[in-house]
Amino acid sequence: MNRTFRAVLLALFLTAIGLSIFIHKLTASSVPLFPNQAYNSWYVEAKLSLKSDELGLESDNEETSTTIKFHLPRPSQRYEIVKENFVNEGFDRKVEYINNSKDNRIAVFTQQETDSNEFLFYRAIIQRKEGVAPGSEEVPISGRRLVDKQLVRFGENTERVKDNLNENLPTAEINALLNKAAKNSSDRLSLARNLYQIALRPEDIRIQAIRRNLRKEDSTVELVVFLLNRANVPARVGNGILLRSQEVYSTDFIQWLEVQQGDRWLAFDPVNLSFSEQNRYLTWWYGSDRVIQAEGANNIALEVVVQPNTDDGLTRTIWRRGSVPNPFLEYSFLRLPLSSQRVFQILVLIPIGALIISILHQMIGLQTFGTFTPILISLAFRQTGIFVGIPLFVFVVIIGLLFRSYLNRLQLLIVPRLAAILTATVLVIGALAILLESLDISLGLSVSLFPIVILAMTIERAAMRWEEAGPADTIIAGIGTIVAAVIGYFCLINPYVEHWAFVFPELLLLVLALNILVGRYNGYKLIEYFRFRSLQRQLRQTEG
Amino acid sequence: MLTSPLQSYGILGINARNLDYLFPTNPRRLYRSADSKLETKKIAQSIGVPTPETYGVISFQNEVKQLAKIVRQHQSFVVKPAQGSGGDGIVVIKEVTDKGYRKASGSILEPGDLQYHIYNILSGMFSLGGQTDRAIIEYAVQFDPVFDEIAYQGVPDVRVIVYHGVPAMAMLRLPTRASDGKANLHRGGVGVGIDLSTGMTLAGIQKNRYIDNHPETSKPLRDRQIPHWQSIVEMAAKLGDKTGFGYLGVDIVLDREKGPLLLEINARPGLSIQIANREGLIPRLEAIDAALPKLSGIGDKIIFAREKFAVNNF
Numbered sequence: 078m079n080r081t082f083r084a085v086l087l088a089l090f091l092t093a094i095g096l097s098i099f100i101h102k103l104t105a106s107s108v109p110l111f112p113n114q115a116y117n118s119w120y121v122e123a124k125l126s127l128k129s130d131e132l133g134l135e136s137d138n139e140e141t142s143t144t145i146k147f148h149l150p151r152p153s154q155r156y157e158i159v160k161e162n163f164v165n166e167g168f169d170r171k172v173e174y175i176n177n178s179k180d181n182r183i184a185v186f187t188q189q190e191t192d193s194n195e196f197l198f199y200r201a202i203i204q205r206k207e208g209v210a211p212g213s214e215e216v217p218i219s220g221r222r223l224v225d226k227q228l229v230r231f232g233e234n235t236e237r238v239k240d241n242l243n244e245n246l247p248t249a250e251i252n253a254l255l256n257k258a259a260k261n262s263s264d265r266l267s268l269a270r271n272l273y274q275i276a277l278r279p280e281d282i283r284i285q286a287i288r289r290n291l292r293k294e295d296s297t298v299e300l301v302v303f304l305l306n307r308a309n310v311p312a313r314v315g316n317g318i319l320l321r322s323q324e325v326y327s328t329d330f331i332q333w334l335e336v337q338q339g340d341r342w343l344a345f346d347p348v349n350l351s352f353s354e355q356n357r358y359l360t361w362w363y364g365s366d367r368v369i370q371a372e373g374a375n376n377i378a379l380e381v382v383v384q385p386n387t388d389d390g391l392t393r394t395i396w397r398r399g400s401v402p403n404p405f406l407e408y409s410f411l412r413l414p415l416s417s418q419r420v421f422q423i424l425v426l427i428p429i430g431a432l433i434i435s436i437l438h439q440m441i442g443l444q445t446f447g448t449f450t451p452i453l454i455s456l457a458f459r460q461t462g463i464f465v466g467i468p469l470f471v472f473v474v475i476i477g478l479l480f481r482s483y484l485n486r487l488q489l490l491i492v493p494r495l496a497a498i499l500t501a502t503v504l505v506i507g508a509l510a511i512l513l514e515s516l517d518i519s520l521g522l523s524v525s526l527f528p529i530v531i532l533a534m535t536i537e538r539a540a541m542r543w544e545e546a547g548p549a550d551t552i553i554a555g556i557g558t559i560v561a562a563v564i565g566y567f568c569l570i571n572p573y574v575e576h577w578a579f580v581f582p583e584l585l586l587l588v589l590a591l592n593i594l595v596g597r598y599n600g601y602k603l604i605e606y607f608r609f610r611s612l613q614r615q616l617r618q619t620e621g
Numbered sequence: 622m623l624t625s626p627l628q629s630y631g632i633l634g635i636n637a638r639n640l641d642y643l644f645p646t647n648p649r650r651l652y653r654s655a656d657s658k659l660e661t662k663k664i665a666q667s668i669g670v671p672t673p674e675t676y677g678v679i680s681f682q683n684e685v686k687q688l689a690k691i692v693r694q695h696q697s698f699v700v701k702p703a704q705g706s707g708g709d710g711i712v713v714i715k716e717v718t719d720k721g722y723r724k725a726s727g728s729i730l731e732p733g734d735l736q737y738h739i740y741n742i743l744s745g746m747f748s749l750g751g752q753t754d755r756a757i758i759e760y761a762v763q764f765d766p767v768f769d770e771i772a773y774q775g776v777p778d779v780r781v782i783v784y785h786g787v788p789a790m791a792m793l794r795l796p797t798r799a800s801d802g803k804a805n806l807h808r809g810g811v812g813v814g815i816d817l818s819t820g821m822t823l824a825g826i827q828k829n830r831y832i833d834n835h836p837e838t839s840k841p842l843r844d845r846q847i848p849h850w851q852s853i854v855e856m857a858a859k860l861g862d863k864t865g866f867g868y869l870g871v872d873i874v875l876d877r878e879k880g881p882l883l884l885e886i887n888a889r890p891g892l893s894i895q896i897a898n899r900e901g902l903i904p905r906l907e908a909i910d911a912a913l914p915k916l917s918g919i920g921d922k923i924i925f926a927r928e929k930f931a932v933n934n935f
Contacts, residue, residue, distance in 0.1 A: 080645075081640075439636060442635075488737045490740060490741075490744050491741060491744045491745070491746050492744065544746055545709065545746075545747075597640060598636055598640075599634075599636045599637040599639075599640040599641055600625075600634065600636060600637070601625060601627050601628075601632075601634040601636070601637075602634060602635060602636065605627065605634045605635065606625075606627065608829055608896075609627055609632050609829075609895070609896065610829075611826075611829055611830055611831055611896065612630075612632065612829075612895060612896040612899060613626055613627065613630065613632075615831065615899050616630045616899065616900075616901075617626075619899070
């Protein structure tokens, strides 16, 4: 009793602390209580990772120190840049404007110390302008997504492209295309639209020839801009990113076509084939050059991470001043780089899953493979989705158990046998992924390594269970595992749970308090009502 | 507070068993002596409680070959993991033949199969938490003929719950075909309640359901006298008193010639014993708590238990 009393006291204490920090944050700093409120600002973080490879292509110019030119986003019709900063230790930085600030903005980093930091960060807060309606996120991407093509390709022979432009231009093909497009066009916009549709045909020999010749194999937009410019129509390539309301995510650059009409530039939407002022993307730069140009470095990786501003400017304040008056906010996850925040968003969900498990275990009496394996499976389901996840789970466990029963006959020792089961399972999952891919069915197996590893490790638990407790128990525990994982899954994908756990990590103190209380729960488990049913009936008869 | 019907009958649930009885009265450091059968044997010998004779212990893989040497003198023997639980990993050999080892069920185990089984024991397949283990080779109990009618293969045993050295409840556990010759209720063995004062059997249960007759032999389970009842109760009380466990399950087998022998002690005894006895444990445990200050010595405790926990037959 005494211990229970102390546990309740501790739980109350933790709850009080958690709740007071929570309420304090709510009242003192107007952190939004609910997620998914209309976002009007985003944090954008671009991370450049430098790996200088001494034996690389550029190693013959030893004298040049590393210089990196990086395009910066620009304010547009729709978005303004509220604040930006750089982390460029060991590099000199200056921001250049091309063409009197009307065109691109470029940050030029020059290496000062040879052993300088390998990372450069650019961070900005982007705000949607007042009075601009939130754009639809679901509209298919206009222009083409350049997944990894934007990563710098230093080996590219730009000289040859220039030569081709000057001398070997496939003029006949270009003129043929322009004539064909002009036939059905009344103005420059319809010309651009027709050209775009022609350029999308991959089987057209003329298109193929021009693309090859001008090294514009990857981008339809660049090709169309080139053709329009040949016809003396002012057109340009826009590059930018799409800002969405998802939690922290990694994003790619998207290209679109813009044509000048009067004094305005209109963007082409290839879905409904119309022109309008570009208001979907955050504009990063114009032109068909790459986002990074570098001398003296031959391997640069770029990751752009975006987080919608769910905290109503908290990160902004932290970024801007370096400190905020409220220590609870200053020392929060929001202070971390966005790429680390992605990790913590998942990490803070684990205690909640663990609480669910302890309730299912102590109060319901559910049996599972391993104690906390179901949470890991829930996290795996988060990535695969539940409709892929459950069949995959069942399949993996069955395969593993079949191997187990075969290996059992060979009388292998227990640890090598488990290792053999794991190896076989990984091979089977791999074969399944390849088979389904060749049948054009994507099961989301490619999503990540994480879910597959978790499912494969579940085999160990299942096989051990089979050894220790037999088939009936294994099936019961398997069903229990799925039930627990599904319950966990629905808690963990809940946007409220995600938001509260991440923005108000002090609420995890309440989770801790609840766990302590469950730890002193001496009442009956739900299954015990079934277990003692016949005894209860007997005792009632004796009474009556 | 919410009172459930289970609570009003004083039925002990697993959470309450852990929080109210195991954690406060069973010190963690002692668990090793209950989990390891070798330790248990050592303690039992030191307090004069008889156990089945140990023929040999195999600790390392290279010793497995010595099995034949260890059992040369004996026609029958038992191989069990030192840290096994719930009767897992126990193999009873009735006879050593030319072809191999004949099990209690009659099937023959080739020497290689038995050695593989011992390898599995050593690698920890049957031990709690899967840590490496030792294999004990010991005397195979020739069970008392009183159980001939109601035991199917395997070895029947008596489980006594001892609370602070006072026997609180007892049950006879009988192997069945479903339990694969193991006297483990979880595996489908039969549990039969025992009147603590007389040693007479009460109702039987299998898989939490009441039965009157043994499922294989169809013989009635009720009203059988457990032989050597007084010494069984004494052994249990002694172990509860001397081991330091406040709440303990004591498993005793009855040998035809050697009488009651301690099989193992269990620091986390199960709760089905309540179903077999048609009574909740909580009132008995509370009665013991209340009487404890007045009870001095094992004799007192046994007299208290046999008087207090007598079953009134209707």
